[in-house]
Amino acid sequence: MNLPKIDLSTLPDLDRLTGVFGSLSENAGLAASNDSIVVLMAFIYEVTSK
């Protein structure tokens, strides 16, 4: 069967997008009780260092 090759950019996203773990829209999390910032920093560190 000869199937088309579908371009990723033509495929729709869901109506509401989900950001990466730890992402926030504004300055909401710094005074909040959440460990996501440490996990996120370590995640970025670990993917950018050896």
Added chain:
Amino acid sequence: MIIHPDLAALRDDDTPQRLAQDYLAGLRDGWRQSAAAAAILADLAAFDTSRPLADYPALASLFGSDGGAQTRCFTGSFVAAMARGLGEAPLGHVPVRHFTDGVMSMLMLARHGNVTLSLVAMDGRGLARRPRPSTVSFAPMESWEHVLAGTGTAELVERGAVTSERADLRSRDIVLRPGETIRCDGGRQALVVRDVEGCLVTLRLQRRRKGADVACEYRLADGALVHQAAGNPRDSRIETMLALLGGMNRADAAPHAAAIVLGEGSDGLRWQALRECLALDTLAGFTALRELADRDGDTLAAPARSLRDRLTAAYPQLAGVSPCPV
């Protein structure tokens, strides 16, 4: 620019740096095995379940009403070991995950799976200079926070009825005093520290819930949903990996992507997996899409049906794709 000779020497020979790190890591490992910490850390490793905290007596003792002395002993012995280590090896880094922005500082003393235990310090003067937070975030997790030192006030915000666009938010002020423990069910409660006298130091235990829930951020003024994010780092890691495999055109990853589409992850992750799968391998992607569209009770069934119909209209040959043999 002035560079201290000790630092300049590290460019040619980083042995002192590595020795300093080894020394601090040794102190940390010694603390982990000490009488003050070993039983607690063993409990923490076992706590990555859905069982209640009371089932883990050593860990629970840090957050009980009479746990002040034990909590100070546990955290104090770590801080003393690290302070001694930095005194002797000032070029070392404290060998645990950490973060500071000058106002809030965190040392992650231990972690296992979805459980983390962190020492948190918040500077009152720095906090007062910051704009008040205008939003609040609810994440799928539980937390226990024991105040070790300092006083402050916080707002405990509760999320009531929820629609796709907003939530009913109610809040009440609570006073933070040494010896108190505040427990939050993060799916419906969030603690926002408002004011701190001096420096507020807390020990914070968090356990992320397994599952597909997302973290939702709402505007405090009117409860409007302004952002949502993955509820656990695993979803974001997988999504990043899928994007990379898609960028590399690794069609051999398509079956794995299809398994994620039909698995138990969050809607956002599964939909991104579907997009990548369709782009990598039309047959595997469309087969997964059709199975998703035919599912009863799946929240992605409706957008999957809409995409299936759109693709079938654009590419009529897709109508001939037969279902997977059972």
